[in-house]
Amino acid sequence: MRTVAIVGGSLAGLRTAETLRKDGFDGVIHFIGEETHPPYDRLPLSKELLSGKLPQENISLVSDENFAALELQLHLGVRAVGFDAASKLVSLETGEEVAADGVCLATGARPRQLGDDNPQGVYVLRTLEDCLALKAEFAVQPRRVVVVGAGFIGAEVAATARGYGLEVTMVELLEVPLSRVLGEKMGQVMADIHLEQGVDLRVGVGVEGLNSKADGRVGSVKLTDGVEIPADVVVVGIGVIPNTEWLEGSGLTLENGIVCDETLLAAPGVVAAGDVARWPNRRFGEMMRVEHWDNAIEQGIAAARRLMAGPGQERPFEPVPWFWSDQYDRKLQLAGIPSPQGEVEVVTGSLEERRFAALYEKDGKVSGVLGMNRPRHVMKYRQLIVDGVGWDDALEFASTQG
Amino acid sequence: MAYKVIVDYDLCESNAICMQVAPEVFEVRDDDFLYLLNETPGEEHRGRMEEAVNRCPKQAISLEDL
Numbered sequence: 230m231r232t233v234a235i236v237g238g239s240l241a242g243l244r245t246a247e248t249l250r251k252d253g254f255d256g257v258i259h260f261i262g263e264e265t266h267p268p269y270d271r272l273p274l275s276k277e278l279l280s281g282k283l284p285q286e287n288i289s290l291v292s293d294e295n296f297a298a299l300e301l302q303l304h305l306g307v308r309a310v311g312f313d314a315a316s317k318l319v320s321l322e323t324g325e326e327v328a329a330d331g332v333c334l335a336t337g338a339r340p341r342q343l344g345d346d347n348p349q350g351v352y353v354l355r356t357l358e359d360c361l362a363l364k365a366e367f368a369v370q371p372r373r374v375v376v377v378g379a380g381f382i383g384a385e386v387a388a389t390a391r392g393y394g395l396e397v398t399m400v401e402l403l404e405v406p407l408s409r410v411l412g413e414k415m416g417q418v419m420a421d422i423h424l425e426q427g428v429d430l431r432v433g434v435g436v437e438g439l440n441s442k443a444d445g446r447v448g449s450v451k452l453t454d455g456v457e458i459p460a461d462v463v464v465v466g467i468g469v470i471p472n473t474e475w476l477e478g479s480g481l482t483l484e485n486g487i488v489c490d491e492t493l494l495a496a497p498g499v500v501a502a503g504d505v506a507r508w509p510n511r512r513f514g515e516m517m518r519v520e521h522w523d524n525a526i527e528q529g530i531a532a533a534r535r536l537m538a539g540p541g542q543e544r545p546f547e548p549v550p551w552f553w554s555d556q557y558d559r560k561l562q563l564a565g566i567p568s569p570q571g572e573v574e575v576v577t578g579s580l581e582e583r584r585f586a587a588l589y590e591k592d593g594k595v596s597g598v599l600g601m602n603r604p605r606h607v608m609k610y611r612q613l614i615v616d617g618v619g620w621d622d623a624l625e626f627a628s629t630q631g
Numbered sequence: 632m633a634y635k636v637i638v639d640y641d642l643c644e645s646n647a648i649c650m651q652v653a654p655e656v657f658e659v660r661d662d663d664f665l666y667l668l669n670e671t672p673g674e675e676h677r678g679r680m681e682e683a684v685n686r687c688p689k690q691a692i693s694l695e696d697l
């Protein structure tokens with residue numbers, strides 16, 4: 230293999246490039262990314278950058294020096310508009326074509342929008358520009374903020390907005406926020422935290438439409454129950470859509486992401502990684518597309534290795550996914566695949582003190598771990614999933630962990 | 632070249648991710664603070680130390696050549 234093209238210049242793409250170089254690949258690497266910035270971290274966009282705690286210079290994912298040392302052929306600020314899996318030819322919006330022997334697709338995901346034609350003052354949060362615009366809004370007081378969607382990103386934005394002392398209403402379609410992921414009991418814990426922090430939480434209700442004022446800015450949010458909530462700023466956090474449109478007609482299978490085999494191969498010489506990749510995770514026996522930071526890293530590393538693997542060296546990618554979310558002074562960590570319908574047991578600390586670790590059961594085994602301000606325990610209990618430990622043994626182990 | 636592991640404790644939030652990567656070097660204890668068990672783990676550990684650097688979501692770990 231002499232030439233590799235990486236499409237998508239963010240977390241997964243960067244870790245792919247780094248791994249190729251670290252493992253000794255000295256051919257040409259084309260690094261194609263629509264954003265003009267060198268790879269930066271999205272984590273602080275809803276947290277410390279939005280709150281102003283972290284300066285913008287500190288969100289880079291790689292130092293200038295280390296980035297230069299990768300000797301990449303950079304195509305930043307350039308969108309890929311087409312791909313042919315058979316010839317491995319990537320077409321760029323500039324009309325240029327990039328030929329490669331190996332390709333890693335890491336184009337991530339973009340936020341789902343509320344509608345096509347929104348008034349001013351309505352935001353989604355995915356890019357640095359989104360964050361800076363929202364931050365500028367938050368700095369102008371007083372502002373009434375409506376957050377649509379109480380998922381992780383929405384909840385983080387709500388928490389950060391409360392930190393600015395803004396009035397926050399959070400609207401959620403489900404009766405209990407996050408219940409599809411965490412189950413009702415744990416979802417309610419999250420809901421209570423927002424209520425205690427003064428968020429006006431409206432559950433079991435959707436958004437009917439947005440009303441604008443005479444100056445073209447948003448004025449209120451109309452809910453499906455007829456209630457109208459005044460709003461100066463609206464932040465929409467209703468999930469993401471994998472960026473696969475540019476791959477239509479490429480010969481790849483696209484179905485809620487780029488469909489790969491268990492080793493992350495999407496076609497011969499073509500791999501995918503990060504938020505855009507969907508693959509069968511053997512450990513859990515199901516197709517997964519994971520939208521987490523650490524997965525983008527692990528998958529980027531695995532995809533690079535898969536690209537370089539000789540016959541017989543292919544390895545299945547079967548991680549125990551995990552992620553975290555920071556809201557107010559609480560850090561939520563989730564490992565594995567919680568079974569919202571199954572048993573859930575608090576094994577360390579208590580819900581009342583808001584500092585606990587809980588295990589989820591599925592088919593007689595531990596399938597997931599949820600922690601609140603219990604990082605050490607979460608990492609220990611995650612190992613129970615890795616090791617496939619039975620439910621009773623896991624409870625026994627947890628009882629010795631203090 | 633020998634190197635040293637450095638943790639910026641102002642950035643570190645004790646999420647124990649480095650401990651997952653290299654428990655013999657990083658340990659988050661009951662007091663929820665991160666302890667560095669070995670500042671100079673040696674060449675044979677360099678790969679995993681680099682992994683810890685990349686995995687830390689706070690970019691709190693760095694390696695310094697001695």
Ligand SMILES: Cc1cc2nc3c(=O)[nH]c(=O)nc-3n(C[C@H](O)[C@H](O)[C@H](O)COP(=O)(O)OP(=O)(O)OC[C@H]3O[C@@H](n4cnc5c(N)ncnc54)[C@H](O)[C@@H]3O)c2cc1C
Pocket residue numbers: 236237238239240241242261262263264271272273274275307308309310335336337338339354355356382472475502503504505519520521522523525551552553554555
């Ligand atoms: C505000 C925010 C907070 C988050 N907080 C957490 C958290 O606390 N914990 C956690 O685990 N995860 C968190 N995440 C999720 C995490 O950031 C993502 O999982 C991660 O960014 C995925 O990386 P990626 O490289 O796969 O995709 P992305 O980061 O989406 O990068 C894809 C890149 O590809 C580019 N691209 C897309 N299409 C094209 C094209 N056709 N041509 C060229 N380039 C293209 C995009 O512009 C983008 O730069 C958060 C995400 C956001 C937005």
Ligand code: SF4
Pocket residue numbers: 638642643644645646647648649650657659665686687688689690691692
């Ligand atoms: S991974 Fe980083 S933030 Fe987490 S405990 Fe280690 S040094 Fe601290």
